[in-house]
Amino acid sequence: MVEPEASPHRLVEFMTAVGRCPSVQAAHLVAAELVAEEFDAEVGAVVVDGRLEGHVGFGRDVPPEAHLLDVPPGSDRCDLPGLGSLHTLSATWRRGSGGRLVVARAELPFELGDRTLLLGMAGALGLTLDMIAALERERGRQHLLEVLLGVQRAISARQPVPDILSAITAGASSVLGDRPVALLLQDAADPGRPIVTGAGEVSDGPCHRAVVEVDGAVVGEIVAGTADGRTTTAEQSLLDTFAGHASMALTDARAMDALAAAFRDPLTGLPNRSLFLDRLGEALRGDRGRRNPAVLFVDLDRFKAVNDTLGHAGGDELLRAVARRLTDCTRAGDTVARFGGDEFALLLADGDDPHQVRAVADRLVASLREPFTLGQELTWIGATVGIAHAPPDRDDVDTDVLADRLLGDADLAMYTAKAAGGGRSATYRPQMRSARRDHLALRAHLPHALARGELDVHYQPVVELGTGRPLAVEALVRWWHPERGAVPPVVFVPVAESTGLIVEIGRWVLQRACRQAALWRRDQPNLLLHVNVSVHQLRDPAFVPDVVAALDVAGLPGEALVLEITESLVVGDDAALLQVLADLRALGVSLALDDFGTGFSSLGYLSRLSVDLLKIDRSFVTGLAEPGGRQLVQAVMDLARAFALRVVVEGVETPDQVAQLLAVGCTTAQGYHFARPGPVDVVTAFLRDHAPAPRRTPAAGAAGRVSAAPVPGGPGHAPTTGRPRAVAR
DSSP states (O other): OOOGGGHHHHHHHHHHHHHTOSSHHHHHHHHHHHHHHHTTOSEEEEEETTEEEEEESSOSSOOGGGOGGGOOSEEEEEEETTTEEEEEEEEEEOSTTOEEEEEEESSSOOOHHHHHHHHHHHHHHHHHHHHHHHHHHHHHHHHHHHHHHHHHHHHHTTOOHHHHHHHHHHHHHHHTTSOOEEEEEOOTTSTTSOEEEEOGGGGGSSEEEEEEEETTEEEEEEEEEOSSSOOOHHHHHHHHHHHHHHHHHHHSHHHHHHHHHHHBOTTTOOBOHHHHHHHHHHHHHTTTTTOOOEEEEEEESSHHHHHHHHHHHHHHHHHHHHHHHHHHTSOTTSEEEEEETTEEEEEESOOOOHHHHHHHHHHHHHHHHSOEEETTEEEOOOEEEEEEEOOSOOTTSOHHHHHHHHHHHHHHHHHHHHHTTSSSEEEOOTTHHHHHHHHHHHHHHHHHHTTTTOEEEEEEEEEETTTOOEEEEEEEEEEEETTTEEEOHHHHHHHHHHHTHHHHHHHHHHHHHHHHHHHHTTTOTTOEEEEEOOHHHHTSTTHHHHHHHHHHHHTOOGGGEEEEEEGGGSOSOOHHHHHHHHHHHHTTOEEEEEEETSSOOOHHHHHHHTOOEEEEOHHHHHGGGSTTHHHHHHHHHHHHHHTTOEEEEOOOOSHHHHHHHHHTTOOEEOSTTTOOOBOHHHHHHHHHHTSOOOOOOOOTTOTTOOOOOOOTTSTTSOOOSOOOOSSOO
16 A cells, blocks of 8 residues: 555656656556556556546456446546456546546555555656657658648659659658548549559558648549547648648659559550559459469560660560450559560469469460561560469568569569470469579579580481581580589570570580581581570671681581571561671571471562571471471471572471371471480491492392381480570570
8 A cells, every 4th residue: 555645756657657658648548557556556557538548457358348438537446358357546637638647456446545655657658658749740840841841842853753742641651640541542544543652551441631732633532541430620620721732742744654654654654663563552452362373473474685686666566466365364453554665464363273373374475475466477486484372371560561572572483484495374382482592503604614515515416307417517505513413405505595694605515516517527528517696696797707706627618507587587677687687698508497387487588598407396396296387397498498498397306296297298307206416426326327338239129219217216205395506585
């Protein structure tokens, strides 16, 4: 029991402790804790204006039946849930808004000295709260002036509109005690979905609002959260002030245009990265556990080749067409965005079913695989898609962090699909991160591989289809990593492309292959050498001189060299590229159009480039067994004959394919059915064993008979799903 004569000392301690609080709200809680401790009570509470502002003795949410609000001044008894029947004591202060201190305990009833002390503490609390409130008002006024002055300066300096709007929402939040504040602005391009700046989740709970107008028309509203749905006149006035500043920032017509530009891609009209992240954040905050969004990251295949050859106008036209197709593949509630360049992203608000999400991704890939009409030409590109799903349990994860992580995961999945050949989709898995680390390690090691002698050139024979007689060899680069062993070209060639190392590696392959071909031609003077050429090499000013030097050093005539280029390199009227090809032909070098039928097939390009040879992609061969497959190969052969072009069929793997190709007039091929790519000694033996036999008169009955039997080393080898290249396209 506390004696009355001890109360002055205790009151000073009480006032000092409460007076240290930075805000009235904090003072309420500290006061409740101190009175409960002072009176050894189970419950302490502060009641102001009929509201329970601070309390101890219950959980975070005081049950309404606690009756603390109904405890009258003086001493009494009260039944409190979970605590039973308690003695209560209440004391009132009159200063300021007025209020009551309430304590309740089970053991001892309250005596006169307790009541005297609590009355003194209540009066001291009233004085202290008035002092803290005055300081808060002064600090609040100063802070409000600083915030509004900062916003006004930003408007006057014509800072980017999104920055001004973010300053308005952040400033309003700080002035209103860190309550969540958001600006919801109408989006003319998508009226049903506002542009949200600030804390988008505020509109989902109790809140109060102020209208944002431009020239008398409502263009949005500013929304502030509130715990109990109530707001004071002062708070509403503050919100109106910030709404007025938002109206001021948007009143200039140029500001509205800038707002649209800040959230929309100017080329396609699609949402940009900023608006996409805004909507992704909104989807992550809403319907947690019930709807889990999915992010699709879309990267166009071969777009750079189109942009380089058709020019930026053609590239822009293609990007707009891509945007239309992507939009056609999605639902009304989904978001399609362009991040810049050839990168797009999709937000599927309802991505719970991974099979449905994968179906959407595959639909995108299939749609973008269809040709685009640009002017008078048909153009083929393609797309690779990475998928990432939001976790259902994300309550404790920062929304902005999670949004960035999802985009990163989808990007990583896209990269993985691209490394597997592109033109497909892949869903993010955690192990992809280790694969990415491996890629970065290869990227760091590759620049030193050539100097360390880790690269080698293998060769695959090109043969006469009916006899297996070698007509040419194709040079294919290989990398033997000292720790990882053989690194597939499909893995390291794209790395070389992206780093520019492909020019140096391609030059080395050309030099080495020319020297080796010159040696083989001593015994087989008609043997040709095929070397693949990257777009980076063709655009290197030193490429034609490099070819001249390689031929001269090896003593190889230009007529013995066939340079293979892909269709994607030769689209459009690129004068510089066409001149390079003309210079190569002037050296006697032949040009082959590689992987014909998979890219930018055009009759006009065939005549304009004067290519000598078509290489039919292996996909045509594997499709021979499908309906219409044989007729398709026949059509390509007819096209080649019309242009007087030689034809090489790639990827021949079975005797049945040989028979069908012979039936449609194919005479030259390469593939595992005849020989795998191999090092110099293995290919040397193959050339020796399959060199043309001395001519002699055929025996009676043997004339016209064609053998489709494979050469040694062909049968028994497992088919391959792809052919490594010396340089990638």
